[in-house]
Amino acid sequence: MVRWEPGTPERLQRAALELYAARGFEETTAAEIAQSVGLTERTFFRHFSDKREVLFHGQQLLVQAFLDGVAAAPPAASPIEVVAAALRSATAFFPDERRPHSRTRQSVINRNPALQERELHKLASLAAALADALRARGVSDSAATLAAELGVTVFGIAFTQWIREGEERSLADIATGVFGELLALTGGSS
Amino acid sequence: MVRWEPGTPERLQRAALELYAARGFEETTAAEIAQSVGLTERTFFRHFSDKREVLFHGQQLLVQAFLDGVAAAPPAASPIEVVAAALRSATAFFPDERRPHSRTRQSVINRNPALQERELHKLASLAAALADALRARGVSDSAATLAAELGVTVFGIAFTQWIREGEERSLADIATGVFGELLALTGGSS
Numbered sequence: 001m002v003r004w005e006p007g008t009p010e011r012l013q014r015a016a017l018e019l020y021a022a023r024g025f026e027e028t029t030a031a032e033i034a035q036s037v038g039l040t041e042r043t044f045f046r047h048f049s050d051k052r053e054v055l056f057h058g059q060q061l062l063v064q065a066f067l068d069g070v071a072a073a074p075p076a077a078s079p080i081e082v083v084a085a086a087l088r089s090a091t092a093f094f095p096d097e098r099r100p101h102s103r104t105r106q107s108v109i110n111r112n113p114a115l116q117e118r119e120l121h122k123l124a125s126l127a128a129a130l131a132d133a134l135r136a137r138g139v140s141d142s143a144a145t146l147a148a149e150l151g152v153t154v155f156g157i158a159f160t161q162w163i164r165e166g167e168e169r170s171l172a173d174i175a176t177g178v179f180g181e182l183l184a185l186t187g188g189s190s
Numbered sequence: 191m192v193r194w195e196p197g198t199p200e201r202l203q204r205a206a207l208e209l210y211a212a213r214g215f216e217e218t219t220a221a222e223i224a225q226s227v228g229l230t231e232r233t234f235f236r237h238f239s240d241k242r243e244v245l246f247h248g249q250q251l252l253v254q255a256f257l258d259g260v261a262a263a264p265p266a267a268s269p270i271e272v273v274a275a276a277l278r279s280a281t282a283f284f285p286d287e288r289r290p291h292s293r294t295r296q297s298v299i300n301r302n303p304a305l306q307e308r309e310l311h312k313l314a315s316l317a318a319a320l321a322d323a324l325r326a327r328g329v330s331d332s333a334a335t336l337a338a339e340l341g342v343t344v345f346g347i348a349f350t351q352w353i354r355e356g357e358e359r360s361l362a363d364i365a366t367g368v369f370g371e372l373l374a375l376t377g378g379s380s
Contacts, residue, residue: 080375116314117307124310142347146372149343157335182336185270186376 009047009057011037016054017101020108025051025115052118055105059122063129065093066151070133079139083151084179086130090155091172094162103163127152154178199237199247201227206244207291210298215241215305242308245295249312253319255283256341260323269329273341274369276320280345281362284352293353317342344368 015037019028030051031041048054069089073082109115131148158175205227209218220241221231259279263272299305321338348365
């Protein structure tokens with residue numbers, strides 16, 4: 001009988017990240033990841049479809065954090081105010097304790113073009129989900145797409161800054177700053 | 191002796207696109223593309239590193255069109271005005287005659303996740319090149335990144351609209367509209 005251990009995906013994720021960072025993504029097999037925490041390759045594939053997916057597990061939670069922010073915005077909020085609410089919710093998803101993990105993960109992704117493409121794809125899906133949520137609130141098609149892209153762009157820039165060596169501000173603070181900069185750039189005010 | 195025929199890459203591109211659209215990208219080989227226009231597989235690989243690249247040939251020209259627009263903006267132009275100039279230059283790169291080609295190309299890409307990821311990667315490189323050009327004009331690091339992302343986002347939304355069935359406006363006109371919508375959304379005016 002297989003014993004179900006709580007936290008198995010998280011253990012596999014942590015182990016995978018360590019091995020990817022130490023040896024390189026290409027050089028690490030699913031079997032090695034599993035073995036390093038005393039599990040079998042079969043267990044690995046019960047949780048992840050392939051070794052790329054280990055790095056993108058949790059993506060759905062990030063999308064959900066954005067959507068929760070949209071849902072929490074008052075009905076009368078303008079599209080850009082809804083996006084600001086979505087950003088507040090999404091950035092809260094990355095407390096400072098997660099910064100070292102996020103930093104390592106990003107350095108693994110940045111060293112591998114296929115992983116970078118996968119990441120861009122995930123961000124595009126996030127923007128699409130956010131645009132759908134805005135449309136569901138009655139925002140026009142193109143304004144919804146545009147506002148969602150702005151939100152994901154602000155998030156991406158803030159996130160890149162957050163994981164920079166030496167950066168100590170919270171992701172939420174950085175995102176607020178980038179958002180203000182966006183408004184200043186386009187002639188609005190923050 | 192190999193006879194050098196002018197326009198060979200363009201012939202291969204046109205042939206590839208027809209085959210990809212008719213049969214599917216995965217189902218078409220480089221040899222078949224070459225044969226369909228009376229060329230050899232070797233000739234194909236003299237022009238393209240693989241059959242994905244056929245679809246992304248010309249990307250450097252698009253980047254150059256953006257950068258030419260940046261270079262043409264007056265020295266005192268604000269970052270967002272520089273981006274508007276870059277968009278005017280880039281959209282001029284797609285006259286209406288190109289619409290059927292662009293439409294077919296996009297439908298091939300949209301049916302294949304690996305091609306979609308490649309396309310996103312190319313757009314990310316475009317944004318990075320545009321941000322570099324803004325920084326070279328003295329725009330601050332984060333404003334340059336943000337303004338470049340806005341430009342590529344507006345371009346992407348306008349382009350998607352331009353190739354929609356039944357759309358008859360020029361890409362330049364659509365982009366101007368989306369740009370105005372961006373300013374309205376963020377509280378500026380167009």
